[in-house]
Amino acid sequence: MVRIAASFRLALLGLSLGSCAASAHFQEIIPSADVLPEGGIVTLDMVFTHPVEGGPVMDMRKPVRVGMLADGTQTDLTAQITEKPVAGHSAWSLRHDLTTPGAAVFYVEPQPYWEPAEGKLIVHYAKVIVDGFASGEGWDALVGLPVEIQPLTRPTGLWTGNLFSGIVLKNGKPVPFAEVEVEFINDGSVTPPNDAFVTQVLKADANGTFSYAMPRGGWWGFAALLEADAPQKSPEGKDVPVELGALIWVKATDMGEK
Structure with missing residues (x-):
């Protein structure tokens, strides 16, 4: 009976972790x-993962495209990316030389990821x-992605505690x-009190339009999740x-940090 109860608790824990992980790609x-x-x-x-929990990392097939928008010009950088596995799963890396002043907007369009736990494909x-060159210019330029966040706050040179604001766009229109x-x-130094x-x-x-004050130094991701207008085929067709x-x-960036 004890072994059965223990197995049941482990099963519930697995379901809980799976549910939590599935909700935070x-x-x-x-x-x-x-x-x-x-x-x-x-x-x-470029890694597909669960940032706060530090994983699990999911396999990221070679992206459909990786590019850069700078001074009104888009450059396709897909051919320059290299595979850089993380935790035994495929991930990607890019090196690029910025030779002129101005904001460079780097972007990635991944291949659809099949999430069987949620019964849907994911494209972020x-x-x-x-x-x-710390120009402070060009930071609000839009790539023209099917779904995109346009920053209202300059997203570079921000102190910890600053309010970041943006507009969620789909096909170029606010949502x-x-x-x-x-x-x-999370570098592992923060343990959330609970899943919430x-x-x-x-x-x-x-x-x-949305706003959020970042309470801690480091990289913050803002993900507006929207449903595509048309379905696609799962691996089962x-x-x-x-x-x-x-x-x-x-x-x-924390004040005092260089």
Whole structure:
């Protein structure tokens, strides 16, 4: 009887962890710095994971495209990415030299990820802004992704505690009352009191605008989750819904940190 009870508790724990993990997928695209005061090389790591919990990492097949928008020009960088496994799962990396002043908007369109626990495909369009030569210019430029967050707050050079605001867009138009999930990349030093603290959740207003004050230094991901207009085929060939994620990554820096 004791063994049966213990097995049941373990099963419930597994279901709980699986449910929690399934609700917090985040496509990361994290640069080595948000501001390059003298320009130069920036490295960006692309991992599909659960940031606050530190995993599990999910296999990320080679992205459909990786690109950069700078000074009104889009550059396809897909051919330059290299595979960089994390925790035994596929992930990707990019090195790029910023030679001119201005914001570089790096973005990734991953291949659809099949999540059997939720019965849907997941496609998270993620972007991050890197400011070359600390110019402070061009940070609100839109890539033109199917779903995208347009920053209203400059997403570079932010102190911890600053309020970050953005507009959730789908096909270039604001999405009223869109739900936005928020997580930070946890280095293991923070233990959430319970599952409610893992993913912060807020809603945009009637104009698709949201705001959030980042309480800790580090990288913060904002993910607006929207349903695609049309289903796609699951690996079993069935029509299933598609979760489109509009993600933007923003760094908060503690005062006194260099």
